[in-house]
Amino acid sequence: MSYSAKVDVMLKDGIADPQGQTIEKALPALGLTGVSEVRVGKSIVLEIDAPDRDEAYSRVMEMCDRLLANPVIEKFEVTIA
Amino acid sequence: MSVRAGIVLFPGSNCEQDCARALGSLGAETRIVWHQEKELSDVDIVVLPGGFAHGDYLRTGALARFSPIMEAVCAHARSGGLVIGICNGFQILCEAGLLPGALRRNVNLKFLCKWTSAYVDNSTTPFTSRAGAGRSLRLPINHFEGNWYCEAAELEDLRASGRLVLRYAENPNGSLGDVAGVCNEDFNVLGLMPHPERACEALLGSEDGAVLLGSMLDHVGAGIRSVPV
DSSP: OEEEEEEEEEEOTTSOOHHHHHHHHHGGGGTOOSOOOOOOOEEEEEEEEOSSHHHHHHHHHHHIIIIISOTTTEEEEEEEO | OOOEEEEEEOTTBOOHHHHHHHHHHTTOEEEEEETTOOOOTTOSEEEEOSBOGGGGOSSTTTTGGGSTHHHHHHHHHHTTOEEEEETHHHHHHHHTTSSSSEEEOOTTOOOEEEEEEEEESOTTSTTTTTSOTTOEEEEEEEESOOEEEOOHHHHHHHHHTTOOOEEESSOSSOOGGGEEEEEOTTSOEEEESSOGGGSSBGGGTBOTHHHHHHHHHHHHHTTOOSSOO
């Protein structure tokens, strides 16, 4: 089976996100107010061959642990479609 | 016999010639080592130079860690050999787990290219023996991701054990604890954001970089290894 996986990588809570802060400051300039807690992350999508969904999930988790995220500063979420 | 330095060239490195020139002027024999090579047993010092290894894709240093040469770099470090990572090289050493912490985007989201002053907070390492403790070094920085970070408890451990070797006089990038350079537990691996290789000639505005690079040559020349081989 081929599964579609999506990995969302974000800076850990409590780690300052200068990109998010800059966007937060820019939005009111467009008249878009009431925005707070803007955080910027990245999404990685991939197709993976695996016998079942659980195996697909654990393989993508391993990819995150070993390459896709840096555990010192980043957290991640894996979604298998 | 002169000290031999291997300078690793990744696709996207751009400071390897500067490192070779600076180390050569201090009396070292230098060799540029392509990242696909697997052997470093002929060198005393390994340099991971600045640049944008593997395009800095995904995260700075994240892909360079998997270059074939990195196994030899880790083995060299494990055996007590000196390894210095400058700028992008620092980022690679953190990603490879040879140094603690990680380098984040600068706080002001600005690419910084300027002179800085960094204090030597520990002058007993193989990288800083030519500096007196507390000496300030004038060195250039040139980076987008120099904002070093680690967990608070680890920061205290690193400080207490003297591993936060270099500290900015005026923090340019948000780096935790004003850290400009950090050592591993055995003090034979150093990562730093400032570029000592660009400050080894009076014509370039400073010769303070030679304090750091020259200390390494002294260390090897004296036949000292911080870890028994």
